Amino acid sequence: AQxxxxxxxxxxxxxxxxxxxxxxxxxxxxxxxxxxxxxxxxRQMILVIRQEAxxxxxxxxxxxxxxxxxxxxxxxxxxSDSQLGDTAMxxxxxxxxxxxxxxxxxxxxxxxx
Amino acid sequence: xxxxxxxxxxxxxxxxxxxxxRCHQTxxxxxxxxxxxxxxxxxxxxxxxxxxxxxxxxxxxxxYSVSRSxxxxxxxxxxxxxxxxxxxxxxxxxxxxxxxQFFGPGTRLTVL
Numbered sequence: 001a002q003x004x005x006x007x008x009x010x011x012x013x014x015x016x017x018x019x020x021x022x023x024x025x026x027x028x029x030x031x032x033x034x035x036x037x038x039x040x041x042x043r044q045m046i047l048v049i050r051q052e053a054x055x056x057x058x059x060x061x062x063x064x065x066x067x068x069x070x071x072x073x074x075x076x077x078x079x080s081d082s083q084l085g086d087t088a089m090x091x092x093x094x095x096x097x098x099x100x101x102x103x104x105x106x107x108x109x110x111x112x113x
Numbered sequence: 114x115x116x117x118x119x120x121x122x123x124x125x126x127x128x129x130x131x132x133x134x135r136c137h138q139t140x141x142x143x144x145x146x147x148x149x150x151x152x153x154x155x156x157x158x159x160x161x162x163x164x165x166x167x168x169x170x171x172x173x174x175x176x177y178s179v180s181r182s183x184x185x186x187x188x189x190x191x192x193x194x195x196x197x198x199x200x201x202x203x204x205x206x207x208x209x210x211x212x213x214q215f216f217g218p219g220t221r222l223t224v225l
Contacts, residue, residue, distance in 0.1 A: 047213055095214075100146075
């Protein structure tokens with residue numbers, strides 16, 4: 001069975017600082033995809049960043065980057081220069097050979113002015 | 114914007130009544146999904162479809178049925194709603210080079 005664990009229910013960061021959200025996962029497959037989704041108070045689910053397991057290079061999207069450690073099954077999200085608009089629930093998700101996404105329970109990030 | 118709409122956006126109903134939620138997409142995506150979101154659980158897959166009349170169960174399918182008679186619409190039905198089905202329901206489609214999923218705006222369902 002595939003699982004995704006987010007061990008930080010809530011986090012807080014000051015505006016303009018950097019924060020890292022943790023995610024660990026478990027799968028027996030060799031090829032899979034990992035994703036981070038953002039859910040602001042509007043409730044809309046927004047894809048932030050994606051990583052294919054076969055790619056060694058960590059994905060980056062503007063201020064968002066990941067630290068993908070395949071052997072450790074770790075997929076953390078780093079947000080640089082945090083902005084008030086980054087306040088949201090963040091979900092880590094895993095997709096294997098089936099076309100199903102397995103989500104973690106989420107981390108609620110508050111960016112403080 | 115993946116062109117996904119959900120209706121209704123909010124619904125309050127009573128225990129034992131049937132409820133149907135609709136997901137509509139405009140871009141001819143083959144795969145469509147229904148999830149529910151509950152505190153402490155993240156999003157969990159209810160059912161998904163990989164084509165017209167082709168559906169399969171997800172992690173939490175008990176008490177739900179789905180239908181897909183045309184590519185653009187994926188319906189989720191609660192035959193007899195229970196209070197445990199109070200939740201926010203999201204529809205999603207699959208697209209992109211990494212098979213990522215994009216979500217609709219969600220439907221908040223309250224079963225009294």
